[in-house]
Amino acid sequence: MSAIQARVIGLIVSAVVIFGSGVWLTSAGRPYAVVLQTVHKLTALAAVIVSGVTVYQAMRIGALPTAESIVVWVAAVLVIASFASGGVVSASDAAPVWVLWLHRVAPWFAGVLTAVSVYFTAGRA
Numbered sequence: 454m455s456a457i458q459a460r461v462i463g464l465i466v467s468a469v470v471i472f473g474s475g476v477w478l479t480s481a482g483r484p485y486a487v488v489l490q491t492v493h494k495l496t497a498l499a500a501v502i503v504s505g506v507t508v509y510q511a512m513r514i515g516a517l518p519t520a521e522s523i524v525v526w527v528a529a530v531l532v533i534a535s536f537a538s539g540g541v542v543s544a545s546d547a548a549p550v551w552v553l554w555l556h557r558v559a560p561w562f563a564g565v566l567t568a569v570s571v572y573f574t575a576g577r578a
């Protein structure tokens with residue numbers, strides 16, 4: 454198995470853990486289970502770093518076509534929004550409702566567009 458295949462498999466497993474634990478956190482509600490929340494955020498952190506490095510390394514090799522780079526940048530904005538809103542929701546008992554909903558919606562789009570971004574770029578690395 455090549456390094457890039459191992460990375461992609463790791464990202465798929467991470468996505469299952471992140472989205473599975475996220476939906477579980479939402480359905481169980483507050484107070485959030487500490488272990489579940491820790492698994493959720495640390496796996497999200499690792500996945501963001503690995504997918505960011507994968508996409509960045511490939512983009513350094515040469516410019517992506519415009520449409521593909523738009524997808525990558527929109528994915529990056531959604532990942533930042535997901536991470537920041539997740540941090541606010543978990544840190545504050547009184548998080549604004551729009552931040553909670555941002556964290557319930559943005560991650561799904563972030564996940565899909567990040568997968569597409571890795572698909573566009575992983576083959577170039």
Ligand code: HEM
Binds near residue numbers: 475498
């Ligand atoms: C890119 C990073 C992240 C992704 C993709 C992600 C994904 C998700 C998803 C899919 C859900 C379930 C939403 C639903 O039911 O539709 C969720 C819920 C949740 N996430 Fe994240 N998450 C991320 C980062 C974080 C971080 C960094 C934290 C905490 C520091 C966090 C804390 C939470 C909490 C507390 C919930 C439950 C919110 C609720 O009550 O509905 N997440 N996350």
